[in-house]
Structures are given as structure tokens and as C-alpha cells.
Amino acid sequence: MTRTVITQAIIYLRLSDLRQEDLNEDGTGRTFGDRERRLRELADRWGWQVVKVVVENDVDPRTGKARPASAFKRRKVTLPDGSTVMRVIRPGYRGILRDLKSGVASGLLAEDLDRVLRDPRDLEDLIDVAEAKKINVRSLTGSLTLTDGGTDAEITLARAMVAFANKSSRDTSRRVSLGRERKAIAGEHGGGIRPFGFEQDGVTPLEVESDFLAYASTRVLQLNKKTRKPWTLASLAAEARDAGVLTSTGLPMTAEALRQLLLRRRNMGVLVYNGEEVGKLPGEPIVDPEVFRAVVRLLTDPSRRCNPQGPAPRWLGSGIYGCGIHLDGTTCNVGIGDRSPRYKCKASSHLTRNAAHLDALVQATLLQRIARDRGLVEQFVFEADKVPVVDLGALRAEADAIRIELDGLAEDRIRGQITRSQMLRGTELGLLRLEAIDQQIRDAAAVESPLVQFIEVRDVAKLWNSQPLSVKRFVLDTLMAVTIMPVGRTGHAFDPTGVELRFKSPGELPVAA
Template identity: 50%
Template structure:
């Protein structure tokens, strides 16, 4: 058989760390394997055309791409079958190149660097036998040229596989002991904590607490992430804040002082909670709701986007609510109806009127009356249990409809009742578990200064909590802003608000 002239060189490390990189940014172990593979190929008369590095730093992201042995998923094999295999895209790429004859040989450091799962080995044996390709290694441990080589490879892989499983079992047991004992399991520093994973960082803890409370109050993840970007709050890795990044951080039970093992809470942590447990449970309840509305696009950049309403499309009772959004054009940003191009009003004038009215009310001595009164008799745990039961019931309704046990009208009626009750439960839980967004403003020495220091997402919560705003069509001729075209009403008292 002729020596391969378009062979594959296959390089893999079990784990590549940043401190393992050389001056050129390449893994030192990877570089050593490449050199040894090239030298072995040269000695045998092979030509390496494809050099596949399985474990490396992702280009432009600086994140490890591990080739762990037991991260499995469904993949398509070279013969077209779909099977469960290890997540090792480089190895699968090599088999595809061999199967399509784009490569005619395979060279690795040794058997252990190539496969540890018997299924992976059998996939390689299938390709070798079907397409008559050569397989070799620097150490001589990987050869599939005859039955004796294949049998020895199978035995060695089976032994290595058992060692890997034994190690994984010991590591899992150690992780469980650490979790039960309230110890940190290692890894990247969690946002909000020092490198030891136990000591709370006050500045980052404040971010977690503020974002959790504001989300439960009604702010969106996108708007909260935008606030953090605007304030240049750093993440642990230095990447930019996104809604998903923030969601992952806020959903950690460790924020509420709870230890976790394999996704389940198993006890209290040794550090003080950053977020009260009731508040954390409220956040979980909201995020677990499959019917939660997640708006597309960027976070709102303006105070009244989709809070203010078009006064032509929206009636006084808000039975048909049509919001407004800002469009940049002309001399200044303006609020426009989202449904029709029949209403335009300058952002600066509307916002100034709304802010002046709200701040004037918050500066009064009786501003404390705006705070919702907490009900000490609220059964928080019972309401959460009821909410979970309602969601389960809604799923059962859908199943009953699919089985023909109920008709469409019954499905709609039951769903409407369930969702209405869920909305009432969430409103009660919000008031019972978090402070009002007005709390930092009421009683302040300088309400305007506090308002200016609030992020946009918090200001929008205040507006939404206090007033409804309809932008009415103007009847006055000529230029200039007419305050009478802004129908601004207090939510609790159904009468027009007096501007400051």
C-alpha cells in the first residue's frame, strides 16, 4: 500500500488552559504534539495535509473548547446513521474526510489522545475497513492494520474508558461532598464573589440585588443589561452584558444563599444571601412562566417607548391599547403611533411634562401614600404552590383538547380563567416580596437629583407604576407644544394629573 500523501494529523488535549499558552498564543502541549506527528509522518514518508487541533481556544472569543469524553449528543455518522456519540467535532471531521476520500491516512500522538469511547473506536474501525486507509501514531499504540491491532486497540480503549468513568465517579462524589459542606467547587469566579467563591463582593452583589429587584418589579432583562453596559459595569470575563448573561447570573441559587448539586438545591450556603429567598423565588416564578412575553429587539432607549399610548387608537378606558415608539428623523426624536402614521410628538416636550408631573407629586409630604401597603397575611408559599398547580392545569387542558375530551370553547374559557388568576397571584407576590420602585424617591431630600441618578429602566418602572399617558392629536394651529394634548392620569385615582 502506498504511503498516504494527504493524511490527517490529529491533535487533542483533555483540557487547555490559558496559562498553558506560549508566546504565540498556541497551546504548548498542542505544539509539541504537532511537531512529533510531523516528524513521525516524515520518517514514514507520509504527507500531512490536514492538521486538526481538537482542543484549542476559540478564535476571537478566548474560550476553551474541551473534548471531554462524556458530553454526548446525537450526531450523523459517515454511513448516514444517527447515533449518540461524544461531542468531538474534530474527530468527526477527520472521519468524514477519510470517508469521502479527501484524506487517505490518519496520524495521532497515541491511542489515548484519539479515542477513549469504544463507540468512537468502532466508528473509526468501520471507516478504516471500508475505505482501506492507514492509521498510525507516534507512540505505536494506535494501529488498525490487522485483526491483532484492532483487538489490542479495543482492549486498550475499554480499559481507558473504565478509568475515565471511575475518575468521573470520584469527581462527582467529591463535588457532592463539597456542596453538602458548603464549599466552593472551583472554576471561574462567580460574579458577585471573590476567587474563593465564598466571599461576597459588595459592589457586584449590589448589581445582583438591584437587577433582581427591578426585574421582579417589571423591568426587562434587555433594559437591565443595557443599563449595565451604559454604566460600564465589568463582567467577570470582560465581555459585554447581554440579557442572557444577566439572566444566567440572576438565576443562580447561590445569590439567595443556597447550595446546588447537579442542578438541585441541597441546603443553605455558608455566606449571607445577596438576595432574600422570597425575592429570588419571585424571580424564578416569573422566568419559569412559559407565557411570559419576551419582546424582540433592543432595550428601550426612551422613557415612554410602549408606555405612552396613542390617543387616537387608545380609548380613555385603555380597552384597546396602542403604544408609541420613537423614530429618529427630522430635527428631533419624536414619539409616533406604532399602528399608524397619524400621531407625532417631540420626545423632549412629552418627557419633560411627564417627569415634572411625577417629580412634583413625589416631592409632596403625602408622597408616602403612593407606596402600596404590604399585607402581612399574604401566604407567599401557598400562592407559589397555587401558581404551579394552575400552570400544570393549563397543560392538562391542552392535553385534554388534543385527546378530544373538551372542545375549543372550553379550552379558551379555562385558559382565560387560569391566566387571569396567575396574573393576580404574580401581582400580589410582587408587592409582598420586593419594595416599590418608588421607595428610593419618596422622602428624598432632593427628588430631582435622585431621579437623575436612576437608570432608564428604573425611571420607566416609576412612570408605569404611577401614571397612564395618552398622547392626543393637537387641534391648535401653528408650532409649539400644547400640554393639553397629553392625557396624563394617576393610576390609583382616575383623574387627570396636575403638572408641576
């Protein structure tokens, strides 16, 4: 065969697991530099000029790091016509096809056929471009060869080998899937990233992380009972960051990451495979099943804004301290300008106060009152904390029955057996009862308010200093009303008389959730 001289060629390298032929004699893996060098030597033997080197890899969305790119795994994509199909996503490979089609290059060099192609559709796209532009393709192993667009024998061989490579990938995928299913049923970790809250075996609880999961699950429900609003996940995520609790991949905790962790059924000792419960972990679960179910109901309820946008507060009184000029409930936030951090009215720049001095005054006044008046906190521990004994199984059964009845109302309306007003009235009553049942179950899952620990405490200051900012803000917001008042000119010194401190009466709702 006469060798065709090509002056422009592209080298294609795909980030993938090292195979036996990728190992040096000493057992170490070859780097991309080593692999590229071998392909450049092949280009020299053929007299080809390399104009581009394409290294295909994927990016892990959780870590931002490169990870092996697959020539087999497919994902759902939406085509221009709006239809959804499964495709292998490889921008680097698609870019090569565009370059070959546009004339940027007229040759392709790769290590092996299965490093480039494991999906028949990808091969046919390459054949189409090769035949149209008379492209030449070579590989180090000789498994992928197309000469001047490809001969019949070369194209047939390529199709056969891609079919076998595709089958091999499917076999491997099936074996791995079955292995993970067996492990899940047996209560073992199926491999991959270490699940948060557990050791690498996926079974043994990791104390710091498991304690935080249990704590966060309870906190979400505790404060919701008081305000009828969910506790912000941003605040709980900030607590995790302050405590040095990272995700299992070593990243700082975020509100969305925490939400996903709290919704994971492994927390209550249940193992899931393909969305179905297939096994249980040995030992006691990290989160009580009733607490977990209450958290799921809360965080998945579409009528609640469970994950408000914006950063968690970083100051004791942000959004809590009131403005003494705007008497409509306008509060103050901390601004940092040329001077030290200062509380400022949200609506204007008046009534600025030194943030550190104001927080110190409020904190000292609050702690002195708690220490002096032992009954102060107790009267604010709301009745929902005194949870009666309830039959949770009966409540869940009643809720299921109501949902069935609601479905039946819709069917009766379609058949004309009831009027529209009857359907709406029945639906309204059913939803109200469901909300009441949901609240009973949620209240039963979380027994105590953060206020309870301040009842009859001996060292108030020590307990206060050990609390995260979100708990301090909750205690302050429940017990005190702080208003920044206008004062005359006093120079640059902080004037305590310009702050109105009032202890609330039981039953007053806090300003901030």
C-alpha cells in the first residue's frame, strides 16, 4: 500500500483509567506526556505534521477536578427539535470532527480504537466525515485505520470492533451494577465517594459528621415549631463551616449540599439502590426514622421556601435590631465601609452604630437578665415543646387515607357525582387536616427548643459562648426587642442611651426566622 503523505493531523488523548499496556516496566503509569510522545513518534514515521493535541476529560461538578472521560456512558440531552435522547457527551471528540470537516486538519492519530470509540453512533459520524473529506486515521495498535476516507475492509473492521467494545463496556457496567446491588442488599458500601457521616466502609459512623447530621436534622424541626418557618439551611451550613465540618469530598458545606445530605435515607439506616430501599445498615441509625421523615416532609414541601437565597447572617443583630425612626418594622444590617463595621437601617443610612459595641451591650444585658431571672426563659419555652404521646402509625395511616379520599373527590367530580363547590370544600378540609397531622408528627420528632438548655443553667456566659451564632440569634430574637434610637451629637463615642432594650412578653413572634 502506498503511504499517503498528510501534512496536518490531530492527536487525540482521552483521560481514562490506565490499562496494562499503559504501564512502564517498573509498574508506574505513563503520563500524558509519555502517551503524547509515542503518538508524535507515529506521526513522524508517517510523515504527518501535528497541528493540534486534544486531551479529552470530564470535570467532577462536586470538586471541579478532572476525572476520566467515558467513550461509552451516555447522558440525557435535548435536541434542537425539543426531543430528549441519550448521547455520549465528549466535546473534545466533537471538536475534532468539526476540524476535520472544516479542513483545519486532514488526519487523526489515537492510541487505540476503544480509546476513541465505544458508541456505534460516534463511529458513523467519523466515517461520514472521513468519506466526505478523504480523511486518514491511524492508531498505535493498528485497531483503527482509515485510509483516504476508509476502504470497505477498514470500515467493516472498525464497525465490528466498536460493536465488541460497546458490548464489553455494557458487560462491565452490568457486572458493576449487580455488584453494587448485592452490596446494598448486604448492607455494605458499594464503593465510590465516601458517604458523609460514615467511614470509608460506608457502615461505621464517623463521629463528627454523624453528630452534625443528627444535630442539623433536629435543628431544622426545632425552630420551625416556633416560627412556622423552616430554619435556614444557610445558617446551619455556616455552623458546619465554622466548626470545620467539610463535605466528604473536602469542600466547605453549602446550603444545597446540606439539604441533599439531610434528605439521604442512609441517615435513618436504610440503603437505597436505583431509588428503591433494598437493605438496612447494621447498628443504630444516625437519625431517628421519625425525625428523618419529618425533615423530608419539611424540605420537600413545595409550599415552603426551605432554602432561602443569600448568605447566612454573620452578626448577632442583623435583621433583628429595629430602626427607631422607621416604626414599620424596618430592621438594620451591618455595613462595612471605611470605618469599623456598623449597623445601619436597611431603608437609609441614618442611625449607624458601631456593631461590636452594640452587640456587646445587647449580649451583656441579655445574659445578666437570664442569670438573674431564672424563670425568664422557662415562660418562653412554647407549649409545642411539651409534646404529648401520639400514635405516629395511626397518624400516618390517617394521612394516607385522606390522600386517597382527595383522589376520589377528583374522580367523583369528573363523573359528575359531586358539584365543583363540594369538591373544593372537601379538598380544603382534607388539606387542613393533612397540615394538622403533619405538624403533630413534626412536633413529636423534635422534642426540645434551643431555649430549654438555658433554663436553670449555672454558667450562662459559658453556655452562651459555646452556642453557634444561629442559636444566639434565636435566643435574642425570642427574648428581646432591640431598637436603635436617634440621639443628639455625642462625638465618636458609643452612646448606650441611644439603644432601647426591651424584654418581650411570651407569645410575641420573633422578627427573624
